[in-house]
Amino acid sequence: MAKITHAEGNLRIDDKERVTELMARIVDGDEAAFFMLVGEFDSRVAYNVRQIVTDMGRRDILADEDEMSGLVTEAWLVIRERAGGWSPDGAMPWRWAHLAIRHRVSEAIGHRTTPLMEDDGVEEAAWSPTGDDEEALILTRLRCGDPRLALMLTTLKANLSERDYLIVVEYLQQQSFGDPSPSHTVGRLYGVKPDNVRQIYHRARKRMRKLVADDPELESLRGFWWLAA
Amino acid sequence: MRAVGSVEVDQTESDVDLTFLCLRMAEGFRHRGAAHPVAAAVALAARGTTGLDRAAFAERFGRKEDGVEAVEAGAVAFEELPGEVGDLLEASGRFDLLQLADLDRAFRRTPVDAVVDLHVEGIWIQGRLAGMAACVGVPARL
Numbered sequence: 256m257a258k259i260t261h262a263e264g265n266l267r268i269d270d271k272e273r274v275t276e277l278m279a280r281i282v283d284g285d286e287a288a289f290f291m292l293v294g295e296f297d298s299r300v301a302y303n304v305r306q307i308v309t310d311m312g313r314r315d316i317l318a319d320e321d322e323m324s325g326l327v328t329e330a331w332l333v334i335r336e337r338a339g340g341w342s343p344d345g346a347m348p349w350r351w352a353h354l355a356i357r358h359r360v361s362e363a364i365g366h367r368t369t370p371l372m373e374d375d376g377v378e379e380a381a382w383s384p385t386g387d388d389e390e391a392l393i394l395t396r397l398r399c400g401d402p403r404l405a406l407m408l409t410t411l412k413a414n415l416s417e418r419d420y421l422i423v424v425e426y427l428q429q430q431s432f433g434d435p436s437p438s439h440t441v442g443r444l445y446g447v448k449p450d451n452v453r454q455i456y457h458r459a460r461k462r463m464r465k466l467v468a469d470d471p472e473l474e475s476l477r478g479f480w481w482l483a484a
Numbered sequence: 485m486r487a488v489g490s491v492e493v494d495q496t497e498s499d500v501d502l503t504f505l506c507l508r509m510a511e512g513f514r515h516r517g518a519a520h521p522v523a524a525a526v527a528l529a530a531r532g533t534t535g536l537d538r539a540a541f542a543e544r545f546g547r548k549e550d551g552v553e554a555v556e557a558g559a560v561a562f563e564e565l566p567g568e569v570g571d572l573l574e575a576s577g578r579f580d581l582l583q584l585a586d587l588d589r590a591f592r593r594t595p596v597d598a599v600v601d602l603h604v605e606g607i608w609i610q611g612r613l614a615g616m617a618a619c620v621g622v623p624a625r626l
Contacts, residue, residue: 280537286509286525287556290532293500301499320499327499332508 275343345440503580518558522588530572562588
């Protein structure tokens with residue numbers, strides 16, 4: 256049955272409680288809890304992996320049940336490996352480990368960049384990921400089909416300290432995962448207080464608005480969703 | 485990103501290969517020195533299918549809790565596993581017991597040093613970005 260969902264927003268409270276309980280037991284050494292977690296939530300991880308493979312344009316893999324089974328299994332291994340770093344305050348484990356899962360999937364299938372999916376009628380943006388793999392993955396995940404986002408992030412990177420840039424991008428990413436408290440998640444990752452995370456994030460937006468207003472070369476960013484008041 | 489209020493199914497049918505998960509778990513136990521790593525992984529998988537913690541599982545099957553713990557720690561050989569372990573895994577229909585038995589035999593025949601698989605065991609800590617973790621463990625010996 257279809258559900259109304261916003262990222263993980265449709266998860267029941269008891270789902271989160273159950274995941275929290277099982278993750279704690281896994282970290283505590285009860286490996287049987289890992290099989291319980293898999294048994295109860297595998298459909299969600301499978302969905303996420305299918306989304307990743309779809310984003311990569313690999314319909315050949317999507318159609319191969321054995322391949323998909325292997326990728327979903329790898330995703331679970333990623334979650335198990337990182338269980339000790341997960342916090343119940345953030346996104347669900349399969350969302351929290353999204354980048355790592357995506358990286359494992361791309362390694363497994365030899366991800367290629369496909370300019371167009373053949374018959375979906377969606378034109379690929381002019382920009383495609385290059386350079387540092389980690390950042391490329393973040394940019395791909397946040398892209399939302401809008402090429403202006405790449406320009407925005409490039410401009411941010413040129414105008415912020417490295418730490419502030421990473422904090423802003425991470426904040427955006429956690430928001431996109433439906434994290435109810437991205438400032439806390441990001442704060443934990445970077446050893447920064449949540450208030451400071453919010454300050455860095457809003458200062459970056461303010462700075463971008465000024466840059467966009469003053470620089471004709473950034474005209475295409477005027478009205479961009481991230482800069483709207 | 486999906487719009488707020490969009491209607492879609494955020495789940496799909498289960499795809500995971502539970503036998504492979506069991507095998508990988510057994511590899512880890514083997515590198516940590518468990519006497520019967522495959523048996524340990526299989527026992528944990530079996531209890532996992534029930535959703536029960538160790539105490540409740542022991543009570544359900546008329547065992548002592550420390551006996552269940554010993555089995556899950558790899559103290560009991562594969563062929564001597566309690567009957568309920570095999571029954572539970574068979575009933576789930578998602579584990580290939582023959583493949584697991586084969587692995588157990590292979591592990592018994594091959595010393596740990598000779599295993600040519602690189603499996604990094606260690607402690608994963610949160611890395612620089614969400615989903616990026618750094619392993620501070622020690623690579624398994626080849």
